[in-house]
Amino acid sequence: MRIDILTLFPEMFTGVLSSSILGKASEKEIVEFHISNFRDFSESKHGTVDDTPYGGGGGMVLKPDPLFRAVESMSTDKKPRVILMCPQGVPYHQKLAEELAQEEHLVFICGHYEGYDERIREHLVTDEISIGDYVLTGGELAAMVVIDSVVRLQPGALGNQISAVEDSFSTGLLEYPHYTRPAEFRGWKVPDILLSGHHANIEKWRLKESLRRTSMRRPDLLEKLELTAEMKKLLAELEEEKKLEDKS
Ligand code: ADE
Numbered sequence: 001m002r003i004d005i006l007t008l009f010p011e012m013f014t015g016v017l018s019s020s021i022l023g024k025a026s027e028k029e030i031v032e033f034h035i036s037n038f039r040d041f042s043e044s045k046h047g048t049v050d051d052t053p054y055g056g057g058g059g060m061v062l063k064p065d066p067l068f069r070a071v072e073s074m075s076t077d078k079k080p081r082v083i084l085m086c087p088q089g090v091p092y093h094q095k096l097a098e099e100l101a102q103e104e105h106l107v108f109i110c111g112h113y114e115g116y117d118e119r120i121r122e123h124l125v126t127d128e129i130s131i132g133d134y135v136l137t138g139g140e141l142a143a144m145v146v147i148d149s150v151v152r153l154q155p156g157a158l159g160n161q162i163s164a165v166e167d168s169f170s171t172g173l174l175e176y177p178h179y180t181r182p183a184e185f186r187g188w189k190v191p192d193i194l195l196s197g198h199h200a201n202i203e204k205w206r207l208k209e210s211l212r213r214t215s216m217r218r219p220d221l222l223e224k225l226e227l228t229a230e231m232k233k234l235l236a237e238l239e240e241e242k243k244l245e246d247k248s
Contacts, residue, residue, distance in 0.1 A: 001103070001154060002032045003147060004080070006070050007110040008049065010035045012140045022148060025157040041069040059114025067120055071107060080105035082126045083146070084116065085139030089128030092146060094169035096129070100146070101153035108147070110139030172225045174218060176209040208234045 005013060016022065017033050025031045039047040043065060050060040071082060081103050090096070100106060109116075109125065121128065131142040151157055158164050168175045179190040193205045211234050214221050227235070 002105045004034045004107040006038045038066045038070045041066040064117045082107045084125040084128045085142040089130040097149040108143040112138035173210040174213045176206040
């Protein structure tokens, strides 16, 4: 997979893309990162990339020319997905991460200004993505979030492939609680069932705890899920337990 990043602040990416899973993925050539300063694609002598808005008003607007030239300079066989990071974009979620992870080439456009000339949105960009309902000073941090979530899904990027499959959101449920040694820490014990070695019971316990956590923290996720017969049974058990707790 090739990932291009167009930004006015390339230095923001250096630590993130060279550390941990992303750093290893690029060392192993699972992903190739190309970071460009789109100021280098400005035709003006001073490297101008923005201008005042037509019609007046405050703030500056990113000009179309440097960004079009930057994307068009990329030599690729297939048209890449060109992603504009902005608060007006579609809300980011795991399904979109899984979809983007299938692509061979992604281009991220990160702006730091009041706005983008609308022709960038209409004629250059294929996707607009927001990472949440809040406003960042620029698209760089948002692009890093998306890149991280996409690269970790590439085959071989995570040491243990199982961990991506069992992620919260991939299954549609939040993850069950995890424990490791010691079996007792400051008087707090690991649930007996996890020490029992009985795999079928452990799986059932994990599913029940995933359902418990999801119904408490993210009931909206449960509503979207097609429940299996086992899930329905476990949810009914949780409901009974809650009723008993409420009574006592
Ligand atoms: N740029 C500024 N805020 C953003 C957000 N919430 N998501 C994506 N890009 C952004």
